[in-house]
Amino acid sequence: xxxxxxxxxxxxxxxxxxxxxxxxxxxxxxxxxxxxxxxxxxxxxxxxxxxxxxxxxxxxxxxxxxxxxxxxxxxxxxxxxxxxxxxxxxxxxxxxxxxxxxxxxxxxxxxxxxxxxxxxxxxxxxxxxxxxxxxxxxxxxxxxxxxxxxxxxxxxxxxxxxxxxxxxxxxxxxxxxxxxxxxxxxxxxxxxxxxxxxx
Amino acid sequence: xxxxxxxxxxxxxxxxxxxxxxxxxxxxxxxxxxxxxxxxxxxxxxxxxxxxxxxxxxxxxxxxxxxxxxxxxxxxxxxxxxxxxxxxxxxxxxxxxxxxxxxxxxxxxxxxxxxxxxxxxxxxxxxxxxxxxxxxxxxxxxxxxxxxxxxxxxxxxxxxxxxxxxxxxxxxxxxxxxxxxxxxxxxxxxxxxxxxxxx
Numbered sequence: 001x002x003x004x005x006x007x008x009x010x011x012x013x014x015x016x017x018x019x020x021x022x023x024x025x026x027x028x029x030x031x032x033x034x035x036x037x038x039x040x041x042x043x044x045x046x047x048x049x050x051x052x053x054x055x056x057x058x059x060x061x062x063x064x065x066x067x068x069x070x071x072x073x074x075x076x077x078x079x080x081x082x083x084x085x086x087x088x089x090x091x092x093x094x095x096x097x098x099x100x101x102x103x104x105x106x107x108x109x110x111x112x113x114x115x116x117x118x119x120x121x122x123x124x125x126x127x128x129x130x131x132x133x134x135x136x137x138x139x140x141x142x143x144x145x146x147x148x149x150x151x152x153x154x155x156x157x158x159x160x161x162x163x164x165x166x167x168x169x170x171x172x173x174x175x176x177x178x179x180x181x182x183x184x185x186x187x188x189x190x191x192x193x194x195x196x197x198x199x
Numbered sequence: 200x201x202x203x204x205x206x207x208x209x210x211x212x213x214x215x216x217x218x219x220x221x222x223x224x225x226x227x228x229x230x231x232x233x234x235x236x237x238x239x240x241x242x243x244x245x246x247x248x249x250x251x252x253x254x255x256x257x258x259x260x261x262x263x264x265x266x267x268x269x270x271x272x273x274x275x276x277x278x279x280x281x282x283x284x285x286x287x288x289x290x291x292x293x294x295x296x297x298x299x300x301x302x303x304x305x306x307x308x309x310x311x312x313x314x315x316x317x318x319x320x321x322x323x324x325x326x327x328x329x330x331x332x333x334x335x336x337x338x339x340x341x342x343x344x345x346x347x348x349x350x351x352x353x354x355x356x357x358x359x360x361x362x363x364x365x366x367x368x369x370x371x372x373x374x375x376x377x378x379x380x381x382x383x384x385x386x387x388x389x390x391x392x393x394x395x396x397x398x
Contacts, residue, residue, distance in 0.1 A: 108362060173355065
């Protein structure tokens with residue numbers, strides 16, 4: 001059962017950090033939500049809250065990447081794949097009362113200027129996402145010279161969509177942004193190249 | 200001097216909330232950074248930290264909107280305007296060691312699911328930004344039916360750019376995203392309509 005206790009702690013931390021931020025989440029609350037005593041938290045994460053946050057960012061970042069990749073890979077082309085990711089994100093927001101969003105962004109913004117160790121962990125998570133998205137766009141026919149920037153724009157727009165949709169409590173922003181990014185990719189992939197991203 | 204003390208408190212809060220988040224910023228730190236005693240904070244903001252945060256979000260949201268509008272309006276067309284906003288954001292990040300970013304997003308993500316009063320304030324700030332951007336895109340020739348969604352995509356991409364550039368400590372994401380969004384608008388404005396955003 002050792003692993004399951006650790007998993008429960010990570011799951012509770014991920015949900016709490018996403019919804020309340022890093023500074024707003026105390027170890028007591030994580031202990032309560034994961035049904036694990038404080039001693040267990042220090043047993044699995046001797047470095048305390050910072051180590052727990054680092055492991056949570058890594059675990060939830062990898063899980064979220066796998067989820068987005070599965071949604072994307074279920075479609076037959078990159079435009080449909082991108083559109084499906086925004087639709088799935090909008091639906092997850094709606095079904096969770098606007099709580100189910102990016103598990104990394106809230107903590108990443110909090111720590112970007114104040115905790116170098118956690119900033120580096122967040123940077124590694126985003127880099128992994130960007131590498132994955134870049135590869136998928138290339139495999140789907142996007143020019144290699146444009147793939148990285150379009151992948152970055154896809155991830156940034158999804159993150160901005162989470163922010164605007166959560167704050168407005170509406171799927172409208174996420175859905176509209178998804179259509180715009182799909183249109184940007186359609187232009188890139190137009191057969192005659194006339195609508196291509198000019199880089 | 201009453202107003203200047205209040206302004207100093209708001210300025211210090213804005214910088215601290217942006218860099219450390221809402222939960223990570225105590226009144227003591229705001230007092231120290233603004234050189235105003237705790238009693239002054241409660242004099243100007245009887246509702247304490249939440250009221251101070253609400254007023255800070257409103258003030259810094261309005262100031263940031265005015266700044267972005269000035270950068271945008273200095274250009275002669277919407278594509279150049281959008282490109283200039285991303286360039287200015289990238290430059291502000293670089294010059295501030297990646298600290299000078301959106302003054303609303305960090306707190307907005309923290310409170311979106313945990314503090315309804317502050318969520319509503321953040322929603323009002325973003326709505327004002329979206330209305331301003333929508334008007335500017337329409338005035339610049341974007342079809343009314345597409346202006347709101349493209350404005351939303353512009354704001355979301357800028358927010359995602361702040362996140363990715365701050366975390367990576369690089370202007371690369373912000374610059375690349377800016378080029379992609381400029382390209383999306385170029386397609387919308389193409390004379391023959393062939394590259395238009397399909398809505």
